Amino acid sequence: MEQNQVDNSMKCQKHLKNDIIYLQINEINEKNSVFYCEICVNRDFNFKPQNFVRIKEILDYCKDSVIFNWPPLDSHAIQQHLIEIFENGEKKCEGLKKKIEDYFESLKNDIISKIDDCKSQFLKFVTENPFSESQIKKKYEELSKGDLLNQIIKEQSHNPSEGEKNYRNFIIEFIEKKKENSDYLLNMIEKNNQIYKTVDFEKLNQIKQMMIADFDQINHILQNNGVQTLKNDILESLEFIKSKHDTKYQDLHIERDSLNHSLTLKIQEQQLGYGTYYYSNKILEKNKKYRFKIKVSNVDISNSARFGFGLCRDQIKDSAILLQDNIFFHARLSQFSLNPTNLTNSVIKLVKGDFKHCNKEIEIEINIFLEQKIFNVIEANHNFEITVADQYKENLSNYESLRFYLLLDTFIQFQFIEAVEI
Ligand SMILES: [Zn+2]
Structure with a gap:
């Protein structure tokens, strides 16, 4: 009807x-x-x-088709693309997904096979090393002739005077070979020590860090094209609260520039010459990754000033032991130089580069991956890269409720240009 x-x-x-x-x-x-x-x-x-x-x-319209010529459009080409998408789009998208799967699968397999290869080379180097502990043991048994000595003593214990003669002849042979045997064994021991130096874990860990950093290039392909990976912009909600670490603390002046998407922090009254600590309103989550990009500058042309940043547990954020968690980078910045102050006490470690070409204003990227025990700082022009010293790395994953904090001297300005949670 x-x-x-x-x-x-x-x-x-x-x-x-x-x-x-x-x-x-x-x-x-x-x-x-x-x-x-x-x-x-x-x-x-x-x-x-x-x-x-x-x-x-x-x-006849159903959801899986294009109504030819509908809606009115500027060019026929758009219509053609739509028809193509409706007819073959799914297959095309599946094809791309398949290619992505294949790429990462082959990347994974190639890398795993490389890693397995390197691992077996290293293990082979240790196990088949002519100066390994087992080779030294074997050599000792061979040149000490312990068995023979044991036998001589046992056999001739019932006839000590006869035994003494044989024993003397036997040991004279070894006394004559004393120098030769010493040189031989000492050489083996030195070569054995060399094994431990060759398998240099500091170097290996540096390479590991670099490779992990290199992997970010893959993500950069998406980011460079404006693709937001699953990251959460926390710049808008990021606040800093002054720590009661020191009684002489100063208020912070905070400027948000929503147009340029940045957050600028400096001390309100620029006349007193001491630093103040400020911690983030946010407690960092263990399973998340955080990246901060910050421009640090010293606006005083005549003096150097201190700045710093790091992590501290929530329960000590207002106490005098704020630095106790040993995850921080402190430095002095002037018109002519950047001088880290906690390299010497080994709280941080230089991964690569140096501080020679940095002064006045530096831009840094801070990566904090608590679960992976990563806290590294990369200078934007790749002049240097630093990380937490090995002995404090465990703190990153062991400590609960870590906050990010800043240290500002008078005339230091921090400008956050990125703050993301991934
Ligand atoms: Zn008609």
């Missing part, structure tokens, strides 16, 4: 017997009907197919 009603309403008003077959969807005017039957098409010398949609297509 309903179908009939629709059919009835689809007759041409001008040519009453004829079904409407087209709906005009573009360049319409008041004078003409937007409904066209076969004869209407024939009579319209200016009939442009691109301005019409077939009624049948509208009636």
Whole structure:
């Protein structure tokens, strides 16, 4: 019944017997009907197919198709792309997903096989080393002739005077070889020590860190194209609270620039010459990754000033032992130099580069991955990269409720240009 009603309403008003077959969807005017039957098409010398949609297509419309010519668009090419997407889009997208899967699967396999290869080379170097402990033991047994000595003593214990003669002859042989045997064994022992120096874990860990950092290049491909990976911008919500670590603390002046998306921090009254600690309102979550990009500058042209940043447990954030967690970087910054102050007491470690070319204003990226025990700082121009000293790395994953904190001297300015939680 309903179908009939629709059919009835689809007759041409001008040519009453004829079904409407087209709906005009573009360049319409008041004078003409937007409904066209076969004869209407024939009579319209200016009939442009691109301005019409077939009624049948509208009636047959289902979600998986494009209604040809609908909606009105600037170019026919868009329509073509849409049709292509509707017809082959799913297959194309699946194809790309498959390629991504294949790429990462092959990357993973290639890397695993490289790693396995290196691992077996290293193990082979140790186990098959001619100066390994087992080789030294063997050599000792060989040149000491302990068995023979043991035998001589046992056999001749019932005849000590006879035994003494044999024993003397036996030891004279060894006394003569004393120098030769000493040199031989000492050489082996030295070569054995060398094994432990060759397998240099400091170097190996540096390479590991670098490789992990290199992997970020893969993500950068997406980020450089403006793709937001699953990261949460925390710059807007980031606040800093002054620590009661020192009684002489100063208020912080905070400026948010929503246009440039930055957060600038400096001490309010720039006349007193001591540093103040400020900690983040946010407690860092263990399973998340944090990245801060900060420009640090000293606005005083005549003096150097202290700045720093690090992590501390929530329970000591207001106490005198704020630095006790040993995850921090402190430095002095002047017009001419950047001098880290906690390299000497080994709280931090230089991974690569040096501080020679840094002064006045530096831009740094701080990566904090608590679960992975990573706290590293990369200078934007790759002049240096630093990390937490090995003995404090455990603190990153062991400590609960860590906060990020800043140390500012008068005239130091921190400008956060990025703060993300991944
Ligand atoms: Zn008609």
